[in-house]
Amino acid sequence: MLYFIGLGLGDAKDITVKGLEIVKQCSRVYLEAYTSILTVGKDALEEYYGRELILADRDMVEQEADEILKGADVSDVAFLVVGDPFGATTHSDLVLRAVNAGIQYRVIHNASIMNAVGCCGLQLYNFGETVSIVFWTDTWRPESFCDKIKKNRDLGMHTLCLLGEGRKIYEPPRFMTVSQAAEQLLEITICVGLARVGAEDQVIRAGTLRQLASCDLGGPLHSMIVTGHLHPLEVDMLRLSAATPDSLQDLRMTDSSTYTS
Amino acid sequence: MLYFIGLGLGDAKDITVKGLEIVKQCSRVYLEAYTSILTVGKDALEEYYGRELILADRDMVEQEADEILKGADVSDVAFLVVGDPFGATTHSDLVLRAVNAGIQYRVIHNASIMNAVGCCGLQLYNFGETVSIVFWTDTWRPESFCDKIKKNRDLGMHTLCLLGEGRKIYEPPRFMTVSQAAEQLLEITICVGLARVGAEDQVIRAGTLRQLASCDLGGPLHSMIVTGHLHPLEVDMLRLSAATPDSLQDLRMTDSSTYTS
Numbered sequence: 001m002l003y004f005i006g007l008g009l010g011d012a013k014d015i016t017v018k019g020l021e022i023v024k025q026c027s028r029v030y031l032e033a034y035t036s037i038l039t040v041g042k043d044a045l046e047e048y049y050g051r052e053l054i055l056a057d058r059d060m061v062e063q064e065a066d067e068i069l070k071g072a073d074v075s076d077v078a079f080l081v082v083g084d085p086f087g088a089t090t091h092s093d094l095v096l097r098a099v100n101a102g103i104q105y106r107v108i109h110n111a112s113i114m115n116a117v118g119c120c121g122l123q124l125y126n127f128g129e130t131v132s133i134v135f136w137t138d139t140w141r142p143e144s145f146c147d148k149i150k151k152n153r154d155l156g157m158h159t160l161c162l163l164g165e166g167r168k169i170y171e172p173p174r175f176m177t178v179s180q181a182a183e184q185l186l187e188i189t190i191c192v193g194l195a196r197v198g199a200e201d202q203v204i205r206a207g208t209l210r211q212l213a214s215c216d217l218g219g220p221l222h223s224m225i226v227t228g229h230l231h232p233l234e235v236d237m238l239r240l241s242a243a244t245p246d247s248l249q250d251l252r253m254t255d256s257s258t259y260t261s
Numbered sequence: 262m263l264y265f266i267g268l269g270l271g272d273a274k275d276i277t278v279k280g281l282e283i284v285k286q287c288s289r290v291y292l293e294a295y296t297s298i299l300t301v302g303k304d305a306l307e308e309y310y311g312r313e314l315i316l317a318d319r320d321m322v323e324q325e326a327d328e329i330l331k332g333a334d335v336s337d338v339a340f341l342v343v344g345d346p347f348g349a350t351t352h353s354d355l356v357l358r359a360v361n362a363g364i365q366y367r368v369i370h371n372a373s374i375m376n377a378v379g380c381c382g383l384q385l386y387n388f389g390e391t392v393s394i395v396f397w398t399d400t401w402r403p404e405s406f407c408d409k410i411k412k413n414r415d416l417g418m419h420t421l422c423l424l425g426e427g428r429k430i431y432e433p434p435r436f437m438t439v440s441q442a443a444e445q446l447l448e449i450t451i452c453v454g455l456a457r458v459g460a461e462d463q464v465i466r467a468g469t470l471r472q473l474a475s476c477d478l479g480g481p482l483h484s485m486i487v488t489g490h491l492h493p494l495e496v497d498m499l500r501l502s503a504a505t506p507d508s509l510q511d512l513r514m515t516d517s518s519t520y521t522s
Contacts, residue, residue, distance in 0.1 A: 006372065008277060008370060008371075009370060010279070012278075013277065013279035013282070014277050014278070014279055014370075015277065015278060016269060016274065016275050016276065016277050016278070016371070017273075017274040017275070017276060017277070017278060017281060018271070018274035018275055020278060021274070084372055084376050084377065084379065085379075085380075086376070086377070086379025086380050086382075087376050087379060087385060092382050092497070092498045093494070095382070095498065096494075096497055096498065096501075099501060107380050108275075108459075109270060109372030109377040109380070109458070109459045110269070110277070110371065110372050111267065111345055111370030111371050111372060111373075111376070112376045112385075114375065114379075114385045115345050115347070115348050115370075115373045115375040115376040116345065116347070116370045118346075118347025118348060118375075119347045119368050119370070121347075121353050121356070124347070124348060124375045124391065125390065125391045125392075125393075126390065127390070127391075128389050128416075128418070129386065129387065129388070129416070129418055130385065130386045130388075131386075132386075151416060155389075155390070157390055197370070198368075198370045233353050233354070233357075234353070236353070236357055237353045237356065240356075240357075240360060
């Protein structure tokens with residue numbers, strides 16, 4: 001059996017009880033190492049799980065999938081994924097390879113940023129398409145995410161912006177901050193920045209884009225929401241996370257178009 | 262401290278290690294009892310957690326919130342929610358009451374149907390607004406969900422349909438099945454039915470609406486996705502869950518409008 005096990009978003013103890021039991025009894029345990037990070041490193045996970053973890057980067061999952069699947073038809077192999085195994089990145093390719101090789105698989109779900117963003121008070125129902133914002137370079141300035149945000153806003157929907165890490169081979173990981181993403185967005189509107197959701201030191205800040213551009217939300221991972229139509233209860237919740245004491249006080253007056261109940 | 266703790270989607274062991282530790286040391290533990298159900302009942306949870314659980318139905322959370330918050334400023338109180346605390350239903354009202362009473366709160370996230378649907382192979386990125394489909398009656402046949410599905414499809418987005426339980430006071434819970442939801446939808450398109458996601462006996466079935474209307478996916482909870490633009494890899498994944506062996510074989514030919522890579 002090949003187990004896809006979500007680790008959640010914070011530290012070692014955010015794995016489910018069921019997931020931990022499986023990790024302890026598998027013959028090999030891989031740790032997916034390219035889409036996201038926890039607040040603790042591989043060493044802390046190995047110590048808490050009591051198991052050696054084999055790092056599986058993108059190249060390994062794509063080019064050495066057979067190695068990961070080896071023996072999974074007769075013994076149990078675990079593939080650990082930060083967040084949920086089918087959250088921001090799916091593992092369809094590995095699932096299909098396993099099925100084609102006659103290997104059964106099972107998913108142990110956990111929180112991912114795709115649902116945990118609900119903690120800021122915006123209704124998950126009201127989110128449209130999720131977009132990715134990547135680092136712009138001198139020669140590469142993709143703007144398609146702006147069109148998607150505009151489409152969502154036209155429909156009154158919020159937009160979750162996943163912030164690209166823009167990592168290249170032989171370069172250390174570079175995670176985009178909420179401040180950097182806000183600078184790259186052109187339109188001025190109410191946004192919510194989220195950092196390290198689910199961790200002890202998570203931070204949520206709501207404000208205008210201009211305000212968020214000067215907010216330091218600390219270490220990775222950051223995400224950002226561009227709001228659509230705001231329900232009064234959502235406004236009340238966002239005020240709990242206001243970037244400055246008076247950030248959202250005037251919301252009813254200054255942005256009445258997005259504030260009808 | 263008031264802890265909002267997600268229980269995940271399957272059984273007692275889908276709670277996180279962190280969540281279980283908190284449950285064991287809280288002075289009172291409430292179990293939210295109105296938006297969703299696990300595959301096991303309150304008794305099984307009490308036995309596994311080693312704690313008595315106080316059922317909190319919608320009326321209690323809305324009308325007796327002070328009772329729940331009592332003493333949470335000096336001791337720890339846990340509020341358990343199936344799925345994620347801010348998944349399909351948010352608990353903004355309880356959060357705001359706690360904050361106004363000077364009580365700190367913390368969220369322990371977990372999987373919810375809003376992210377766990379990714380297990381069927383459709384990319385969470387490509388979902389538009391989530392809709393609710395409720396039981397139609399002779400005098401109440403809301404159709405607004407059809408407009409939302411159409412808007413999502415116009416944008417090439419998938420739609421997750423949460424299936425209403427249509428419970429009324431003094432009536433036993435009545436959960437809508439995927440079969441019933443499919444009968445209520447008018448347009449013929451490719452849909453995915455999901456039942457008991459995250460549980461041992463989860464079922465995923467992909468097919469046309471007409472096929473799903475005659476599919477029995479077993480006990481609650483059911484969810485359904487109305488697909489938008491399908492990526493070739495998504496089609497390959499959906500074939501793993503085809504309602505009939507040849508359900509999706511002709512997808513490339515019969516629905517070319519939704520199949521461009």
